[in-house]
Amino acid sequence: MKRLLIFATFTTVLFVSKAQQEVMFTQYMHNEVTINPAYAGSHDVVSLTALYRHQWVGIEGAPRSMSFNGHTPLRNEKIGIGLSIIGDQIGVTDNIHFYGSGSYRIMLSKTMKMQFGLQMGGTSTSADLTSLKTEDGNDPLFQQNTTTTMSPNFGGGIHLENEKFYFGFSVPQLLTNTLEVEGEKLLEQTRHYFLTTGYVFDISERWKAKPSLFLKMVPGAPLEADITANAILDEKYWFGLAYRTGDAVSLLLMLQANEQFRVGYAYDFPLVNDLRQQSSGSHEIVLNYRFSFSKNKVLTPRFF
Numbered sequence: 618m619k620r621l622l623i624f625a626t627f628t629t630v631l632f633v634s635k636a637q638q639e640v641m642f643t644q645y646m647h648n649e650v651t652i653n654p655a656y657a658g659s660h661d662v663v664s665l666t667a668l669y670r671h672q673w674v675g676i677e678g679a680p681r682s683m684s685f686n687g688h689t690p691l692r693n694e695k696i697g698i699g700l701s702i703i704g705d706q707i708g709v710t711d712n713i714h715f716y717g718s719g720s721y722r723i724m725l726s727k728t729m730k731m732q733f734g735l736q737m738g739g740t741s742t743s744a745d746l747t748s749l750k751t752e753d754g755n756d757p758l759f760q761q762n763t764t765t766t767m768s769p770n771f772g773g774g775i776h777l778e779n780e781k782f783y784f785g786f787s788v789p790q791l792l793t794n795t796l797e798v799e800g801e802k803l804l805e806q807t808r809h810y811f812l813t814t815g816y817v818f819d820i821s822e823r824w825k826a827k828p829s830l831f832l833k834m835v836p837g838a839p840l841e842a843d844i845t846a847n848a849i850l851d852e853k854y855w856f857g858l859a860y861r862t863g864d865a866v867s868l869l870l871m872l873q874a875n876e877q878f879r880v881g882y883a884y885d886f887p888l889v890n891d892l893r894q895q896s897s898g899s900h901e902i903v904l905n906y907r908f909s910f911s912k913n914k915v916l917t918p919r920f921f
Contacts, residue, residue, distance in 0.1 A: 639789065639809050639833075640682050640705050640714070642670060643859060643867050643883040644903045646829055646845065646921055650686045651701045652811050653787035654718035655734030655776035658690035658697015660919060663908040673887070673896040678708035688718070695722045697732065709745045714738070716789075720776070728779040736789065739769040768794040774811075783921045785813040810834040817849075817920045825849040827920055845869070852918045855881070864888060865899070876916040879905045 642648055648668050649656040665687045673679035688699030697720040705712040716738030723731045774787025788810055795805045815829030831843035840862075847857035847869065857869035865888055871881035885899035909916050 640680075640684070640703050641672075642668060642682070642684070643843070643861075643885055643899075643901050644668065644869065644881055645813070645831055645843070646815065647871075647879075647881055647903050647905060648684060648686070649776075649785065649813065649921070650688050650699050650718065651684055651703060652789060653734065653774040653776055653785045653813070654699065654716070654736035654772065654789075655720050655732045655774040655785065655787065657688040657699030657718045657720040657732075657734055658694075658722065659720075659732060659776060659778065660688070660907055661690055661694065662916065663687065663689040664905065665908075666903065666905045668901065668903040670899065670901040672885075672899040673892060674898060674900065675896045676892075679896070681706045690722075696720065697722065697734075699736075701736075701738075711743050711745075713741045715741075716772075725777075726779075730778060732776045733773075734776065734787075735771065735773045737769075737771045739767050740794075741767045768792075768806075770794065778921070781817045783813070783815055785811070787811045807835055807837070815921055823851050825852070825920070829921070839863070847871075849920070859883075861885075873918070877907050877909065881905075 639652075642651070645652060648666055650666075666685070668682075668684040670680075670682040672681065683704045684701070686699060686701040688697060690697045699718040699720075701714075701716045701718065703714040705714070716736040718734055718736035720732045720734035723733075725731055770790045770792045772787065772789040772791050774785060774789070776785045777783065788808055790806060791808065793806050793808065810833075812832040812834070813830070815827060818826045820826050825848070827847040827849060829845045829847070831845075833841040841864075842862045843859060845857055845859040847855050849855050853873045855869065855871035855873075857871075859867040859869060861867070865885040867883050867885045869881065869883045871879060873879045881903045883901040885901070887893045887896055887898060907916060907919075
């Protein structure tokens with residue numbers, strides 16, 4: 618009974634499914650340093666981003682995720698550095714992912730740059746076993762919180778962009794750490810391969826269109842794609858729709874309040890019947906602020 622409860626807790630909560638061991642964000646395009654270390658420094662100034670996601674509202678124990686990251690180029694602008702922290706709460710389990718990243722930039726032309734990146738860090742996992750109900754209410758195993766050992770990891774990626782186009786490919790976690798409980802191997806992390814790309818089209822003097830694609834490839838699981846289309850008015854107001862294969866459709870809104878600050882919101886409507894009957898959907902909000910410490914530095918609009 619003990620092992621069954623522990624297995625159910627960590628299987629259902631720590632790794633919701635084999636296809637979603639990594640934290641999922643609908644507004645990934647405004648938070649890319651969390652999925653690709655090569656993105657670090659690409660904003661050309663100090664950039665801070667905070668994101669909160671409440672998934673499957675109405676379902677007890679559903680995932681809640683918070684992300685904070687900061688990245689900046691160094692003075693020569695060839696090297697970028699970044700820090701990413703993600704808190705992921707699922708059921709009785711809390712995961713904290715923390716990674717430091719570094720990137721190196723190569724100019725392929727006057728407007729096209731390519732960045733290579735590496736990240737190192739790990740994940741700390743804790744479970745509030747005292748909140749679980751058991752047949753034996755005095756079971757000492759469930760009368761104290763259990764913290765797993767910290768799992769180190771590292772990953773890498775590439776990022777290519779100019780003013781209109783971007784392309785990225787990354788493997789955020791290369792090590793396949795295992796989870797053992799009472800000496801038994803229960804779970805093993807699976808490598809995730811991420812591909813992101815997008816393009817900004819000029820429709821008129823006031824309107825732009827920005828389609829983007831996010832492919833998630835996991836061995837042994839179906840290919841998952843996020844297909845997003847944003848319309849941008851006056852480089853200030855964003856209106857978007859997205860489709861995640863076999864999962865949800867999403868509404869995205871964003872306001873570029875000024876040159877430095879933007880705020881965005883996304884709502885996911887589940888397509889799976891069972892989820893739709895139990896949940897009212899998922900909510901997500903993102904904040905980004907870019908610092909310009911030089912009076913001569915001009916903050917150009919960022920579309921990715």
